[in-house]
Amino acid sequence: MSEQGPPVPFSSLPLSKTHEATKLNAWGAYGDKDERGFLNRQTDAIVAAAAASEIKTGTRVSLNAALDFQGDRPLFGRQAFKKDVYQKLPRIVHDDTWHFNTQSSSQWDGLRHFGYQQAQRFYNDTTVEDIAGTTERSKAQPNILGVQNLEKHGIVGRGVLVDFARWREQGPGRDIEGAQAFRTFERTPIKLEWLKQILSWQGTQLKFGDILIVRSGYMKAYYALDDSQIAELQAMHPPSLGGVEQSEELLNWIWDNFSCVAADHPSFEQWPTPHDWSCHEVFLAGWGCPIGELFELEELSRTCEKLGRWSFFVTSEATHVPGGVASPPNALAIF
Template identity: 25%
Template sequence: MFEAPEMKQFLGDNPPMNWGKWGPDDELGSLNYLDAKEALRGVSQVRTGDVFTLQIQMGRAEAPGDPAFPGRHSIDRENVLDESSWDGDGGPYFGGGARYADDSAHIFLQGSTQYDSLGHVWYDGQLWNGYDARSTIGAMEKASVLPIAEKGVVGRGVLIDMARYRGKNWLDKGETFTHEDLEAAAAAQGLEIESHDILLIRTGWLKAWYELNDPSFFYDEFNEPGLTYSRELVEWFQSKEIPNLVTDTIGNEVFKEPDSGVSMSLHCSLMRNLGIAFTEITWLEDLADACAADGRWSFLYTAAPLKVVNGTGAPVNPIAIR
């Protein structure tokens, strides 16, 4: 039986690293690139003021429901109080007779559009910046999502539409692309990917989720389309000082490398080693159509995940303003 190599072996003895670049206590990683100057550079991209919210709906009742990584489920929401609570004598009384609705929810914090914490994925016993992986036991004590949420993410966003570039409604299962493909697609769009850009990539995968309406297609031998690992790709991300990778897939990369069978290689090489924030399950269809219509593929990108203490990730509704 074929066995994938260990991550340390796969990535090599001296992979590109940003550990220590922002000090021994850093928990923000490459988001440190997004300072006030970068926020203003993002604001400078706004022309028409059109606003696009990039979160998928949570708790959608219609088929096919909400996409989520295998083993997770979408939000389980239920009413706690509604008008029926006063059908008998059980509803609370307020002077004047006001009534209200209330609900609760059980969710996977990464069960919708969400940010990963930098400590979410690791190998060889260490998280981002060299933190001990045992600091995850019971709670994410280091490199949780909270520092990302406290900072907020604001900068110039650029959208690379790989599906449109390849003439498809959506990429095929397991279809891969590289940083060179990103550069070629950007050039075709009349766009240059600049240092510190927040990089959004459309594969059309969420469009396929809703239009095909066949979850079994997605979860059978789960293997989404996406970026595939090479050392050159990691070096490109490092040299470009990309702070944030945002895609419309559940895992932000091809789930299984086609030659080696290694999974989550970019979570390890980009997030764990370079400190690049990952944003997943992002709705890019409306934004992509608007960008294609007038040929403007850059915009102000803003996001702040929920401030979950010790969280491995948190839901988010990013906003792009053109």
């Protein structure tokens, strides 16, 4: 793989013709048994260059929402975070236990999370039975596609914030009707053309292997909800959410530039998809591209504005849970 670009051009996709309805798959691009997908783009050279170019002041910003930020009323069918702190008498000692859904706060979606729905396949032609551990392949590759693959070398490199919320509220987006029509809890798109305009407005240049982070303003919108609005959202199946548009052009842009994607909203893309495919299918099942969701980006936005730069070094290590589906990101931005 070139340090300067993807392993094959976007026009070559799909690589595997084995199954229909596996839109733009890149199976085999990093090897038939590969379980890291886009994270193969985070080479030692790219990570070292990112550290050298981005770490200047040592300023650090957490990208993690509290595990219990949704309280006892998590949205979209997730389970609430539960914490039990207990004494170990007669010693003056405490232990605690946690129980939570890995999708209920900041998270990386691992490659077991979302497959091609019609083809019923995950990354690199992995089946539900492979993940269940009932096939010969699963014996050869135990815990195939688990989040241990996001933990082993971490998710590390140059992060780029595309601050849609700030651009929409304070920048040229104030004069764009479509941007003003964006609604956090309605299926409305953040268009690719706006993402590119925001990068230009910020003065941010992309480098191959960057970690894309999009701030929609979800956290501010969520904390402004009252009890009745939360109850209404809890009852929605499927939920209706604003997010990044689904388009061939958007997919091409992601393929050409990034090593993973993340955002502050629960789905990265607008949801439900208006097409017969979703970015979740292509990113996770087609390309092995981890998706970060519900990242806490408010302090990051303020820091970028203060320092006048929207790129930084990112270090994130998933929890080491062999066969896990998703994980808290344990993520830091370092300037």
